[in-house]
Amino acid sequence: MTAPTISAKQVGELRKLTGAGMMECKNALTETDGDVDKAVELLRVRLGDKALKVGGREATEGTVASYIHSNGKVGVLVEVDCNTDFVARNEDFISFAREIALHIAASPSTLYVSEDEIPQDAKDAELRVFEQQAADKPENIRPKIAEGKLKAWMKDVVLLNQVHVNADKYEGKTIEELRATLSGTTGENVVIRRFSRFAVGA
The missing domain is CATH 1.10.286 (GTP Cyclohydrolase I; Chain A, domain 1)
Structure with a gap:
C-alpha cells in the first residue's frame, strides 16, 4: 500500500488548526491517511491540549530584528511574532529573532520561511x-x-528546514526545532512571519 500524498495545503490547514510544527503536522497527516480530523486528534494525544491551544492563538505581537554583517555588505530584517507584548520583550525571544537574522545573513540561498510558501x-x-x-x-x-x-x-x-549556521551552539537543531522549543518555553505561538535579506550588488 502506497503512502498518501500529503499536500502543502493540508499541512498548512492542520498547522492553522493546531499550531503544531510543520513536520509534526505532515507526520500526523501521513499516519492518518490525510484525514485532518484524525490528525488533530493524534496531535492532541502527542502534544497535549495546552500546546495546541497556544499554537492556535493569533500571533499579533512580536519584534523586528536586524543583523548587519561586519563588512557592511549584507543585512537582514526579520519579523518574529508571538501572542503577548510581555513575551515580545522577553530577552530569550529577542535573542531568538536576532539569531534568525544572523542565520539568514549567512544563508544566501534562503528564499522562503516554510515549504507551504513555495x-x-x-x-x-x-x-x-x-x-x-x-x-x-x-x-x-x-x-x-x-x-x-x-x-x-x-x-x-526553506528557512524552517535548515540547521542553524551555529550548529555547535545549537546542537545541529533546525530553525523549526529552535522555534518549537521557544514556543514551548514561552507558552506562546512563536511565528517567523517574514524576512528580507539585502546584499550589496545583489
Missing part, C-alpha cells in the same frame, strides 16, 4: 530539472532520485 510552479520547475538530470538512470528509480533532489533543494531554500 509556489507550486516553482516546485514543478525544479522537479522537471531533477527528472532530466536523472534521465541516464534506470527508469524505475528516476522519480525517487528527483524527489530526493527536490527535498534537498527545499532544505536549501
